[in-house]
Structures are given as C-alpha cells and as structure tokens.
Amino acid sequence: MQPFYITTPIYYVNAKPHLGHAYTTIIADALRRFHMLLGKKTYFLTGTDEHGDKIVQAAEKNGCSPQEYVDNISSTFRDLWPSMGIQYDHFVRTTDESHKKCVQAMLQKVYDSGDIYFGEYGGHYCYGCERFYTEKELENGLCPQHQVKPEYIAEKNYFFRMSKYQDWLKQYILDNPDFIRPERYRNEVLSLLDSGALEDLCISRPKSRLSWGVELPFDTDYVCYVWFDALLNYVSALDWPDGEKFSTFWPGVQHLVAKDILKPHAVFWPTMLKAAGLEPYNNLNVHGYWLVRDTKMSKSLGNVVEPLEVAKSYGLSAFRYFLLREMHFGSDASFSEESLVARLNADLANDLGNLFSRVLSMTGKYFDGVVPAPAEYTEADEEIQTLAAEACRNYVRLFERVRFSNALESLWELVRALNKYVDSSAPWALHKAGDTERLGTVLYVLLECMRKVAVNLWPVMPEAAEAMLAQLQLPFDVACVRLQDEAEAWGHLPSGGTVQVSSSLFPRVDWDKEKQRIEAEAAATASKSAEKPVQEKNADSEPEGYAEFEDFQKVELRVGTVLCVENHPKADKLYRVEVDLGEQKPRQIIAGLKEFFAPEDLQGKQVVIVANLKPRKLRGLESQGMILALRTEDGMELLTSSNAVPNGTKAS
Ligand code: MSP
Numbered sequence: 001m002q003p004f005y006i007t008t009p010i011y012y013v014n015a016k017p018h019l020g021h022a023y024t025t026i027i028a029d030a031l032r033r034f035h036m037l038l039g040k041k042t043y044f045l046t047g048t049d050e051h052g053d054k055i056v057q058a059a060e061k062n063g064c065s066p067q068e069y070v071d072n073i074s075s076t077f078r079d080l081w082p083s084m085g086i087q088y089d090h091f092v093r094t095t096d097e098s099h100k101k102c103v104q105a106m107l108q109k110v111y112d113s114g115d116i117y118f119g120e121y122g123g124h125y126c127y128g129c130e131r132f133y134t135e136k137e138l139e140n141g142l143c144p145q146h147q148v149k150p151e152y153i154a155e156k157n158y159f160f161r162m163s164k165y166q167d168w169l170k171q172y173i174l175d176n177p178d179f180i181r182p183e184r185y186r187n188e189v190l191s192l193l194d195s196g197a198l199e200d201l202c203i204s205r206p207k208s209r210l211s212w213g214v215e216l217p218f219d220t221d222y223v224c225y226v227w228f229d230a231l232l233n234y235v236s237a238l239d240w241p242d243g244e245k246f247s248t249f250w251p252g253v254q255h256l257v258a259k260d261i262l263k264p265h266a267v268f269w270p271t272m273l274k275a276a277g278l279e280p281y282n283n284l285n286v287h288g289y290w291l292v293r294d295t296k297m298s299k300s301l302g303n304v305v306e307p308l309e310v311a312k313s314y315g316l317s318a319f320r321y322f323l324l325r326e327m328h329f330g331s332d333a334s335f336s337e338e339s340l341v342a343r344l345n346a347d348l349a350n351d352l353g354n355l356f357s358r359v360l361s362m363t364g365k366y367f368d369g370v371v372p373a374p375a376e377y378t379e380a381d382e383e384i385q386t387l388a389a390e391a392c393r394n395y396v397r398l399f400e401r402v403r404f405s406n407a408l409e410s411l412w413e414l415v416r417a418l419n420k421y422v423d424s425s426a427p428w429a430l431h432k433a434g435d436t437e438r439l440g441t442v443l444y445v446l447l448e449c450m451r452k453v454a455v456n457l458w459p460v461m462p463e464a465a466e467a468m469l470a471q472l473q474l475p476f477d478v479a480c481v482r483l484q485d486e487a488e489a490w491g492h493l494p495s496g497g498t499v500q501v502s503s504s505l506f507p508r509v510d511w512d513k514e515k516q517r518i519e520a521e522a523a524a525t526a527s528k529s530a531e532k533p534v535q536e537k538n539a540d541s542e543p544e545g546y547a548e549f550e551d552f553q554k555v556e557l558r559v560g561t562v563l564c565v566e567n568h569p570k571a572d573k574l575y576r577v578e579v580d581l582g583e584q585k586p587r588q589i590i591a592g593l594k595e596f597f598a599p600e601d602l603q604g605k606q607v608v609i610v611a612n613l614k615p616r617k618l619r620g621l622e623s624q625g626m627i628l629a630l631r632t633e634d635g636m637e638l639l640t641s642s643n644a645v646p647n648g649t650k651a652s
Pocket of ligand 1: 231233
C-alpha cells in the first residue's frame with residue numbers, strides 16, 4: 001500500500017496562529033489519521049516560513065534580531081498544535097540548516113540545467129506580498145491583495161524559466177483531473193494558463209535590499225526569493241536530495257492549502273519540480289476561507305478567532321467536528337460561536353451523545369452492562385446493517401476525496417437512523433414483555449453500529465472517539481482498524497464484554513448563557529484596549545503596530561489659536577476652550593488640560609487640533625475637535641508650530 005504524505009502550508013511567523021491556520025492543520029491531522037486507519041504508513045509535515053522583508057520589519061519593531069524573532073513566533077505555532085490534538089511528524093523551519101542546504105542544492109541543480117538565468121527586470125513590487133506584479137495583475141494600479149500602490153523597481157536578478165513549462169503544465173492538469181481539487185480551482189488554474197504567456201519567475205533578491213534569506217549558491221550577492229525557498233520545504237523535510245524518506249513518502253504526497261496561495265502551489269511548484277526532474281505531487285487540495293461575520297478575519301476589525309480559546313470553551317472534539325462539518329471543502333464558510341453551539345447541540349449532544357447514553361444505560365439496566373449475544377436478525381436489523389454498510393462506504397469514499405462535510409453527513413444518516421431504530425424497536429417494551437432474546441439482538445445491533453461510528457470518527461475527533469470506544473470497553477488500537485473493511489465488518493464487538501455507563505459525552509450548551517459570557521468578555525477586552533496607547537495593526541498579514549498610510553491620511557490636523565479658556569461648568573478637570581481655526585466660527589473644544597495648564601498658559605497660543613474628529617458631548621458640552629499635547633514625565637506640553645502660521649494651516 002502506498003504511503004501517505006500530507007503537508008500544510010508553512011505559516012508566516014509575522015502573526016500568531018488563528019482559526020484559519022488551525023483549520024488547515026486540523027484537516028491535515030484528520031486526513032493523516034484517516035489514512036493511518038486505512039493501514040498506510042503516513043507522514044505529516046507542517047512548519048513555519050521565516051525569511052523575507054516582513055520578518056525583518058517585524059523583528060525591528062519588536063527590538064530583536066530576525067533570528068530571535070522567528071524562534072519566538074515559530075514556537076507558538078509548534079506548541080499550539082499538540083493542544084489541538086494535532087500530531088505531526090516533522091516541523092520544518094525555513095531557517096533550518098538542512099532546509100537551506102536543500103534550497104541551495106535545488107537552485108544549483110536548476111541553474112546547472114540552464115533553467116535559471118540572469119537578467120534585468122522592472123516590475124511593480126508589493127512589499128506586503130514580497131513579489132512583483134505585472135501591470136495587468138494590478139487593480140486600478142494597486143496591489144490586489146493589499147490595495148496599496150506598489151513601488152516600481154528595476155534591477156538585475158535571476159529568473160527561473162517557468163514559461164518553458166507552461167504547455168507541459170496545462171497538459172498535465174488536463175491528463176490528471178484530480179491534480180488540483182476541487183474542480184473550481186483546477187478550472188481557475190487552467191484559465192490562468194490559457195489567459196496568456198506565463199512569465200519567467202524572478203527568484204532572487206539583491207542582498208543590498210534584503211539579506212534575510214538563503215544565499216544563492218552561484219552568486220553571493222543575492223538571496224533566494226521567499227516563495228522559491230518556502231515551497232522547497234515539502235522536499236527538504238524529506239531530506240531531498242538524498243535520503244530514504246524522500247523515496248518512501250514523495251510518491252504519496254498531497255498538499256493542503258487555502259485559495260490564497262493557489263498560484264504558487266499550482267503553477268510555480270509543479271514547474272519547479274519538473275525542472276528539477278522530480279515527480280509532481282499527487283493532489284493539491286484547496287479549501288476556501290473562514291470568514292467571521294462575512295468578512296475576512298483581521299486584527300483591526302477585532303474578529304480574529306483564537307482557536308485555543310474556542311476549543312477550551314466548547315471542547316476540542318466539538319471544535320474539530322464543527323470545522324470539518326461546517327465548511328464544504330473548497331467554499332468559504334462563516335465561523336460563529338452561535339453556529340458552533342447549534343451544531344454541538346444538534347449533532348453531538350442530541351444525535352450522537354443521546355444515542356450513546358440511551359443505549360449504554362439500557363445495556364446497564366437490562367443486562368447488567370454485559371454486551372448481549374444477538375439471536376436471529378429481523379428485517380429491521382438487516383436494514384440497519386445495510387444502512388451502516390452504506391454509510392461506512394460513503395464515509396471512506398468521501399473522506400478520501402477531502403469532502404469532509406459530506407462524509408460526516410453520511411455518517412450522521414446512520415446515527416439518526418439508529419436513534420429511530422431505538423424508538424421503533426422500543427427496548428423498554430421488549431423488556432417489559434420479557435422478550436430478552438429480541439431485546440439482546442436490538443441492543444447488540446445498536447452497540448455494534450456505535451462501535452462503527454466511533455472508529456470512523458477517530459480521525460475527526462480522536463479524544464471523543466476514544467472515549468466512546470472506552471465506554472464500549474474496546475481499547476483503541478490503530479493497527480487493528482481498517483476503515484475500508486468497516487462496511488463489510490460485523491460482529492467485532494464481542495458479546496459477553498461489559499460496557500461502561502459514564503458521564504455524557506457532549507453536554508448541551510445553553511446558548512443564551514454563552515452569549516452573555518461572550519458579551520461580558522468582549523466588553524472587558526474593549527475597555528482594556530481603550531486604555532492601550534498604541535493603535536493596533538491593520539491587516540492580519542502585516543506586522544503589528546503600523547497604520548496604513550490611507551488611515552493616517554484620514555486624520556486632519558490643523559493649527560488654530562486659542563481664543564478663550566473657561567472652566568467646564570460640570571467637570572472639575574475640563575476646560576471649555578474656543579479655538580480659531582480660520583473658519584467662520586471658532587470651534588468649541590472640551591479639553592482635559594486643567595490639571596496642567598492655567599487659562600493664561602493657553603490663551604493666545606497656537607495649538608494643533610484634530611479637526612475632523614467626530615463631535616461628541618463631554619459632560620453636556622459638545623467638543624468639536626481635540627487639542628494635541630505631549631505627555632511628559634512631569635506634566636504636559638502643548639504641540640505647536642515653531643513659527644506663527646495662519647490659522648487653519650494643515651499638518652502633513
Ligand atoms: N508562508 C506562506 C505559505 C508557504 S507554503 C510553501 C503563507 N503563509 S500564511 O501564514 O499566510 O498561511 C496561509 C495559509 O493559512 C492559507 O493557505 C490557509 O491554509 C491558512 N489560512 C489563513 N487564513 C485563513 C482563513 N481565514 N481561512 C482558512 N484558512 C486560511 O501563505
């Protein structure tokens with residue numbers, strides 16, 4: 001059986017892990033567990049992408065060296081995964097010596113084969129994306145990702161002859177329908193390849209501009225472009241060019257990414273592999289984006305979902321189940337705690353949890369917890385067995401094709417049918433009627449089907465599945481399960497064994513109470529951040545602490561002269577100040593300056609005003625702007641102009 005090798009993107013270390021990173025890594029873990037249960041040898045790789053401009057900027061901002069900075073954030077990713085039930089085999093870092101050596105070996109190989117050449121290039125460089133854009137790719141002259149104007153840079157660089165492989169790539173995708181899946185992304189790549197000639201890829205950056213990268217083996221004045229470096233993690237982690245790991249696992253490789261990084265994975269990477277004489281990967285599995293309130297998660301919107309917090313609130317199993325069940329692989333999905341709780345209550349507490357607690361407690365009550373032996377099966381029992389076989393078959397087929405939501409749905413058809421079967425066969429009535437034989441058969445059918453459900457669920461929620469199997473007194477052993485045989489399997493639960501009636505697997509969550517807790521926490525966080533002096537960063541993929549230029553431009557700073565200063569009638573610490581901003585009427589500004597300035601210190605002075613601050617009432621009086629001041633160790637100083645300027649002069 002061919003081994004299975006699964007990878008996640010290696011994540012940038014300029015932001016902390018959030019729901020999106022957790023999703024990809026959790027599905028990688030689920031897939032790896034699933035393939036283990038098919039009896040395959042598996043290898044699961046994740047890691048961090050640590051080179052490039054952004055890292056240098058973020059390190060500078062944090063007052064540390066790039067290496068210290070990447071060590072720190074990389075470990076937050078590495079340490080988070082085990083607490084999400086994720087068991088990876090290797091955590092690769094692009095700053096690992098072994099990775100750098102591999103990148104250099106690959107560069108040399110492609111250079112020697114003539115597919116890397118030196119040339120001059122002028123292009124629109126977006127620092128956020130760390131890449132050049134062609135005129136055509138820009139949206140109204142702006143970077144399509146960051147909506148900022150890129151800088152035009154012309155310089156000498158090394159290029160990978162990607163264009164040479166365009167026809168080959170197109171044909172390969174046409175010949176291998178599952179190479180990029182789901183189909184919509186395959187079509188996207190095909191239309192990109194049809195839309196015009198592929199350009200060669202600029203794969204170097206001059207050290208004069210960026211030194212935090214892997215040095216080119218054939219020119220020490222340059223470092224490698226981050227994407228060329230990063231993509232190679234998938235082979236460096238297998239010790240390419242030598243090593244047994246590569247020959248064992250590469251033939252079974254599948255990548256997992258979201259749609260944001262489709263092009264590097266669907267175009268750069270296969271052509272790089274082809275140029276180096278390596279086999280292409282088997283599948284590129286592309287998922288959509290998790291949105292929050294229908295928008296992209298971003299720190300400035302305050303809607304970034306912290307995966308560990310959610311898992312702590314609702315349990316890891318419910319969290320993992322929700323992610324796999326809610327998102328239809330390939331499409332975007334919306335995350336909200338309310339929909340998580342709705343699924344938890346409906347699918348886990350009502351359907352699955354109820355089934356387990358009802359059947360186990362009846363086994364306890366009617367058979368002292370001993371698994372009864374089945375007698376003759378009736379038509380109803382056979383129907384359920386057929387349904388169970390069908391559900392298991394569909395589950396395996398769909399899961400293998402990364403259609404997690406559909407796979408779980410088909411398993412839930414069985415779970416719901418089992419609950420109905422409990423109702424229609426009414427074990428309590430059989431018990432009352434003294435029909436122990438029939439009662440035993442019904443309970444056996446249920447318990448055996450519950451075993452099937454539990455083993456199938458192990459890849460999705462290992463903790464809960466193991467707890468379910470423990471209730472059936474079946475120790476879980478990966479080596480003993482073959483999911484592909486589960487459809488035909490019957491009678492694996494030994495009669496005569498005992499079951500354990502323990503606490504409920506998935507307690508119901510009261511959403512109204514949860515909502516109150518969430519709102520209280522949000523209010524506490526909001527009041528905390530109101531005390532914070534520094535404005536948070538704008539986009540989640542950018543270094544923290546920066547404001548976009550456009551944001552800064554929104555603020556209108558003007559110089560004005562203080563005309564009069566009075567005490568606020570209702571507040572001890574506030575002045576009512578009138579300022580001439582060169583407008584028709586002076587502005588009334590309510591200022592908290594009383595502690596530091598006497599009225600005569602202010603009167604007649606030119607001050608800098610935030611002139612377009614939304615007016616608001618302070619203790620009953622409207623403030624139409626804000627006077628800027630500097631807080632010093634022993635008080636405050638006014639921000640003013642070095643020479644007198646006309647009132648209304650704008651700061652820029
Ligand atoms: N470093 C590159 C990848 C190099 S791989 C050779 C990179 N890093 S990243 O930190 O930006 O991670 C992008 C990936 O994180 C996405 O492809 C996806 O796997 C995951 N997600 C980040 N945000 C996401 C959502 N909002 N929703 C779903 N997953 C997303 O790109």
